[in-house]
Amino acid sequence: MKKKIIKALILIIIFSLGATFGKLLNWGYFELSKELSIVDALTLFTTLGVAIYITQTLEKEVQDSRIEKELFISKISEIEIILNRIEDLVEDTDCSYNKINNRIHSCRKIKNGIFESIDDNFDNSVSARLKKFEPSISLGINSLKRLLTETPITQTATHEITLTNGLANYSLNRILEINVVINTIKEKLFKLKVNINSL
Amino acid sequence: MKIKIATDFSRIPCARFISEGDFPGEEFREKVLLPKLKDAIQKKEKLEIDLDGTAGLGTSFLEESFGGLIRIDNVEHSVILDTISFISNDDPDYVAEIIEYLKEADEKENN
Numbered sequence: 001m002k003k004k005i006i007k008a009l010i011l012i013i014i015f016s017l018g019a020t021f022g023k024l025l026n027w028g029y030f031e032l033s034k035e036l037s038i039v040d041a042l043t044l045f046t047t048l049g050v051a052i053y054i055t056q057t058l059e060k061e062v063q064d065s066r067i068e069k070e071l072f073i074s075k076i077s078e079i080e081i082i083l084n085r086i087e088d089l090v091e092d093t094d095c096s097y098n099k100i101n102n103r104i105h106s107c108r109k110i111k112n113g114i115f116e117s118i119d120d121n122f123d124n125s126v127s128a129r130l131k132k133f134e135p136s137i138s139l140g141i142n143s144l145k146r147l148l149t150e151t152p153i154t155q156t157a158t159h160e161i162t163l164t165n166g167l168a169n170y171s172l173n174r175i176l177e178i179n180v181v182i183n184t185i186k187e188k189l190f191k192l193k194v195n196i197n198s199l
Numbered sequence: 200m201k202i203k204i205a206t207d208f209s210r211i212p213c214a215r216f217i218s219e220g221d222f223p224g225e226e227f228r229e230k231v232l233l234p235k236l237k238d239a240i241q242k243k244e245k246l247e248i249d250l251d252g253t254a255g256l257g258t259s260f261l262e263e264s265f266g267g268l269i270r271i272d273n274v275e276h277s278v279i280l281d282t283i284s285f286i287s288n289d290d291p292d293y294v295a296e297i298i299e300y301l302k303e304a305d306e307k308e309n310n
Binding site for chain 2: 097101106108112148151153165
């Protein structure tokens with residue numbers, strides 16, 4: 001309440017000062033005409049129409065498109081995060097095989113979701129441009145799945161993966177192979193992100 | 200006839216052999232898939248396999264389950280393809296993967 005009174009007082013003081021200076025210096029003033037030519041009226045309404053169109057339609061379209069792009073990019077980032085987690089998991093001795101299995105399953109589900117949404121949300125030419133990335137990303141994820149979850153049919157002297165009671169151990173060579181494939185997938189995902197961002 | 204892996208076997212299938220962890224492909228093939236497949240072949244019915252609803256189906260699980268039908272149980276490749284159909288809405292890539300493992304197992308058996 002006290003603040004409101006102070007604000008009102010400040011407004012009155014400013015207005016009084018302005019009015020006093022205006023009278024003392026005799027500044028010019030505007031005269032408002034009650035007449036308006038038809039050309040001026042048309043110009044006014046056209047300007048108003050364009051202003052409303054720009055703010056309501058174009059701005060909204062630009063904003064919607066930006067939000068849509070951000071959604072796609074954040075979905076792609078989700079795959080990258082999972083790939084990073086897989087990289088960390090395989091480094092551990094005795095990592096949970098089911099956890100790795102679930103991570104790669106999520107990767108593929110998200111990837112499929114992204115490309116389905118690209119089909120649904122972009123026009124044909126843009127969709128075709130973005131879908132060019134699908135085969136190489138799918139191939140990468142499928143190769144990674146095999147490297148992570150394929151245990152041998154027969155036991156050999158050298159084990160790339162040893163799995164006992166649900167706990168997996170990857171050989172150093174296999175870890176390197178996994179990292180190479182993960183980096184290749186990340187490169188493809190980055191290119192896809194850049195392409196989406198430049199739309 | 201229908202098998203839903205998530206409810207008829209496990210939501211968290213593991214790898215290939217029993218020694219590797221709980222709910223492996225070997226157990227799925229022996230206890231669930233093969234008996235139903237034999238029944239379907241005998242009754243000349245289709246066997247629909249629903250792959251949805253699991254935490255993930257690893258390469259070893261799928262290879263041992265389906266490739267094992269050819270490699271261990273000597274079911275003919277063409278008979279499997281004629282009898283089995285798949286539902287895989289969560290991840291349609293699983294179907295292509297299984298077809299590939301069946302083909303690989305068949306090629307190994309015939310070479």
